[in-house]
Amino acid sequence: MIPVGQNDSPFVRRVAVTLNLYSFPFRRRPFSVFKDFDAVLALNPLGKLPVLTLDDGENLFDSRAILDYLDGLVEPGRCLLPLAEPERHRVLRVEAVAVGLCEKLYELIYEFARRQVGKQDPGVVARTERQVRSALDRLEALRPSPWLHGASLTRADVTAAIAVTYLREKQAGFVSRSEHPALQALCDRCEATDPFRDAAYSAAEAARSGWRPRAVHDQG
Ligand SMILES: N[C@@H](CCC(=O)N[C@@H](CS)C(=O)NCC(=O)O)C(=O)O
Numbered sequence: 001m002i003p004v005g006q007n008d009s010p011f012v013r014r015v016a017v018t019l020n021l022y023s024f025p026f027r028r029r030p031f032s033v034f035k036d037f038d039a040v041l042a043l044n045p046l047g048k049l050p051v052l053t054l055d056d057g058e059n060l061f062d063s064r065a066i067l068d069y070l071d072g073l074v075e076p077g078r079c080l081l082p083l084a085e086p087e088r089h090r091v092l093r094v095e096a097v098a099v100g101l102c103e104k105l106y107e108l109i110y111e112f113a114r115r116q117v118g119k120q121d122p123g124v125v126a127r128t129e130r131q132v133r134s135a136l137d138r139l140e141a142l143r144p145s146p147w148l149h150g151a152s153l154t155r156a157d158v159t160a161a162i163a164v165t166y167l168r169e170k171q172a173g174f175v176s177r178s179e180h181p182a183l184q185a186l187c188d189r190c191e192a193t194d195p196f197r198d199a200a201y202s203a204a205e206a207a208r209s210g211w212r213p214r215a216v217h218d219q220g
Contacts, residue, residue, distance in 0.1 A: 003066075004029045004040075005049035007199060008206035010102040010166040011063040012050040014159050016199035018067055021158070022074050029053075030202075032209035064099070067155060080155045091154045094142065098159035101135035102166060104128050109170050112214040132167075133175065140180040146189060153190075161190035165201050171214065 003019060003026055005012030012028075019026050033040050033049050043051045044061040052060045052069070060066050071079050081095075082088045108128045111120050139160050142148050148156045164187035167175060177184050190196050 001026050001055065002029055002053040004031050004043060004051040004053060006030050006032055006205035006209060007202035008166075008169070008209070008211065009049060010105070010159070010162045011099075013162045013165075013199055013201065014155075015050045015052060015063050015066050015070075017158055017162065017195050018070055018080065018155075020195035020198050021080065021153075022070055022078065024070070024073075030205055032205070034209045080153065080158065082150065082154070087150060091149050091156050094139070094148050094156035095154070095159055097135050097138050098156055098163050101132060101139070101163045102159065104131045104135065105163065105166055105171060108132065108174075109211070109214075113170075113211045129174065132171075136167075136175060136180050136183065140183045143182050144186040145182070146186070148186070157186060157190065161187045161196070165191060169201050169203065169206070170211070174214075 001019070001024060003012065003015050005015075005028070007013055007016065007028075007030070016026075016028060031040055031043075031049060033047060037047055040049060040051070041047045043053070043059045046061070048061065050061070050063055050066060052066045054060065060069055067080075071081055076083055082091055108125065111125055111128070139148065144157070144160075147153055148160060160183065164180075164183055168177075168187075191200075
């Protein structure tokens with residue numbers, strides 16, 4: 001299996017970390033949705049990453065579909081998503097908040113890193129920032145101790161930890177670490193483990209794709 005995408009993407013990272021947690025060996029192809037757009041379009045009609053290329057050459061896309069596929073390959077006891085209700089839909093609900101947080105952070109980052117300087121829409125930015133804060137507050141309210149739901153690590157924890165790293169790396173200063181201490185601790189705990197370290201956030205890959213920090217553009 002070949003995961004495709006850069007390790008500054010939270011969606012790519014949640015696939016790579018899951019592959020590590022499930023002990024599937026892999027070599028990632030670090031394509032950028034910007035620098036390698038033609039190649040990415042050939043893999044996914046939407047030109048989005050991650051893609052997971054299977055051993056027979058089939059391409060899976062969208063991190064949710066990829067994680068579903070990987071879940072089907074492991075013994076039930078190792079699956080990062082509970083199989084039985086009501087635990088299953090409860091973890092999926094928390095995961096949805098964490099994935100949505102990644103999506104909203106991505107939109108915010110896009111606004112500053114990809115639009116022409118001065119072309120940001122303050123109304124859109126304010127609304128998106130409110131959504132980011134709301135998602136962070138909801139995750140913090142779950143008081144992960146140590147996990148967001150239940151007695152073991154789930155997809156929700158993996159995604160929330162990666163979302164917090166993404167926030168730290170690409171929107172530092174927008175939300176202070178002291179506002180969500182339990183969530184920040186979850187992130188630190190997860191990022192200190194081998195499955196996360198072996199798929200660490202890559203600032204070099206972010207730079208390669210042309211990402212520039214918000215401060216450069218922020219018109220205040
Ligand atoms: N729902 C998708 C979101 C993936 C996504 O938005 N990836 C970004 C990279 S971080 C992307 O492909 N952006 C290019 C674009 O949207 O045009 C998933 O979970 O895989």
